[in-house]
Amino acid sequence: MITQSIPILKLKEFLLVSIQTDLHDRMAEQLQYDILQHISKTGAKGVLIDISALEMVDSFIGRTLADTARMASTLDAEIVIVGMQPAVAITLVELGLSLGDVKTAMNLDEGYTLLVEQLSKNGSNQIESEEKEEVSIDDSG
Amino acid sequence: MSxxxxxxxxRLERLEGALTLANTGTFDIDVEVSDxxxxxxxxxxxxxxxxVLINDMGEQVMESRKRSQELQDKxxxxxKQRQAIEELSTPIIKIWDQVLVLPLIGTLDTRRSQKLTEALLTDISATQTKVTIIDITGVPNVDSAVANHLLKTVAAVQLLGASCVITGIRPEVAQTIVHLGxxxxxxxxxxxxxxxxxxxxxxxKYRILKEEGVQ
Amino acid sequence: MIVVRIKDVGDIIKARSAVKDVAEKLGFGIVDRTRISTAVSELARNIYLFAKEGDVQIEELSNPHKGIRITFIDHGPGIEDIDLALKDGWSSSNGMGKGLPGARRLVDLMEIESQPGKGTTVIIEKWLKG
Structure with a gap:
């Protein structure tokens, strides 16, 4: 099977990824690799991943996104997941999946604002190493 | 001779037919036997x-069907009223630009929690609202199940990229939450x-200032 | 009944989109459709990861519940300890251990039959609620 690749666009110091197709596991892994390569090549400080067209996020895609965010932060880049559909958010929570400390924003404008704020807060070359507790959700009841 | x-x-055939029909619950017969x-x-x-007996039975059955229909209607x-109360008891109110309030009243079971989470998230997404306040002053018992429902709702709101705060935590609720771990x-x-x-x-980033020195 | 054969990673997408179409036709709302297709994605992936190949059968339910039933059949290694596999956080693959327990939370019924060395059958149902 030919693995389609998802375009990664550079916009000033940030990268922009818009997932417009249903992702299978290999595509998600490829996307992770591509994003990290682009961060490393361009020195981008932030990545906006628009998932508004994604109709579902299962444990594999969720974990890949969360891992990518953690990996990116070790390359001094922040990832913001933008535009998650309400049904996808509800299902993810019921699935018991936490995206950890991945930042989310409602739309590209807000995601961009969040990255700019983060950038000015972090200073220039400081790697953010803040570890946040994950909100644990158990399923009793 | 008789x-x-x-x-x-x-005539016997007709009688038998009427009885068979009555037996299956059909009572509409022509009572006029002959002119x-x-x-x-x-x-x-x-x-x-x-x-006459079959006719009476028919009327009684009709009556009882009518009664059971009335009961079903009730x-x-x-x-319907229960659903209306459920909907009325979880209004989503815009109280400020970019601020929604969800005042919870009554008990919070899985089904209700799922429904209101769905309604809230749909609303947040449609209006692109940044902050949601969930007020639980009207929730009588916050046990670990209710707390878990609330945690899930908050987690889902945050996944959309919106913020969420829970208010109206009474002292006894705070105690229970800690006791339940x-x-x-x-x-x-x-x-x-x-x-x-x-x-x-x-x-x-709004700031409310009280106007000073106004007559 | 619709059958989707799972042999390749891309077949997981085929299974969930077939299920989503049926669920939409049956009148499931957007959130339930997402729950169903996510559960199917998890379980179809299990077939792909552990048994390499298998079938996903999709059928309509009418009695006693109206809804959808999806059956996952494989002749793979089977599950040694189903209770353990249903435990949160447990996983024998490199997944997050959310596959079975996560999928179970998204549906109204889940039944698992498995024989080590012979294969596994998982049935899930989602019901339309009035």
């Missing part, structure tokens, strides 16, 4: 008795709605 019974075969009732005919009395009405870490909580609004406005 009296002669007229058309015995066809001229011949009471000298011994079968006429039997026929009249049977047909049950439907109660179910429920971890509300990571979820913003405040004691009342007024503080929640203040929190929301701070988050949106």
């Amino acid at each position: 009296k002669r019974v007229k058309d015995l075969d066809s 001229e009732l011949d009471f000298d005919d011994p079968l006429t009395a039997v026929e009249t008795g049977v047909y 049950l439907n009405l109660i179910e 429920v971890d509300l870490g990571g979820v913003e909580t405040l004691s009342n709605l007024a503080e929640g609004l203040q929190w929301a406005l701070n988050r949106l």
